Amino acid sequence: METQIDNLLKRNQLSVTGSRKKILELFLASRGALAHGDIEKKTGEKFDRVTVYRTLQVFLEKGIIHTIPTADNSIRYALCKDECSEGHHHDNHVHFICTTCGNTTCLADVTIPEVKLPVGFKATEFQMLVNGVCMECQ
């Protein structure tokens, strides 16, 4: 039987291994975004730290996940939607970072509004971060 996860890996020309499956599971399970540390903790002692680093790197390159910068120097990662392909992302939604629980949520329905840049600047990617209190923490 082919799982959804196996498929995702194969579609991206990646060999199907325990760590990759486990880490993808984590992303699917948690609705929000994960920092490297979260992943290390949640995978327990199952995998080496180095493996987590390398797995995230590969996922990034393949466009399976994208990064969300944060002000506290801990990059978060989140699953890309299906439209994302290698080298070309379409995660043009707003990211919400809860100051209470610390979770990062992709607000998939909130599109980043257009901005007009000064002459001479050419944009390739837009990111929008919102800090505040999320639904669960009100």
Place this chain on the structure above:
Amino acid sequence: METQIDNLLKRNQLSVTGSRKKILELFLASRGALAHGDIEKKTGEKFDRVTVYRTLQVFLEKGIIHTIPTADNSIRYALCKDECSEGHHHDNHVHFICTTCGNTTCLADVTIPEVKLPVGFKATEFQMLVNGVCMECQ
């Protein structure tokens, strides 16, 4: 004679010391934003690493500088405009990160547009990052 820098420090109830003056000079000299590493390099061997960390922290608390999150895990710092005061920032402008030269620029004239959040989310702060090619690198 009282320099602009001395004034800025005194206005924020900070003692005027060599490292603080030097680091502020750096910020004034470079139009863009600086990462911790940049500052360490540019101050040469003049100051201890720890001093740079602590100085930046103090400047942050006093609202002299603000942070700009980036996707490569290197927080950048930039001078706040005068309206910023302790605990209350007004840096509601867009930040531009050039993928060619790596510089981060505050687009002071480009205000972050409003977005409507889903019900249940309460925002306290907005950040907008734009990646692309800057004026100098075209």
Place this chain on the structure above:
DNA sequence: AAATTATTTGCAACAAAGTTGCATAGTTGC
């Protein structure tokens, strides 16, 4: 202007985060 007080700095030691090379183990294609 000297002395006292308060603050800042540098050092050392440490903790955490991230990287690299290489042998071993696991996966894929045939």
Place this chain on the structure above:
DNA sequence: GCAACTATGCAACTTTGTTGCAAATAATTT
């Protein structure tokens, strides 16, 4: 199932960030 390839784990290391404390420097008082 075997050969070729790829991923993993380990060890060693580099880089980044933190903390406590004594010495140095700046501000304040008289």
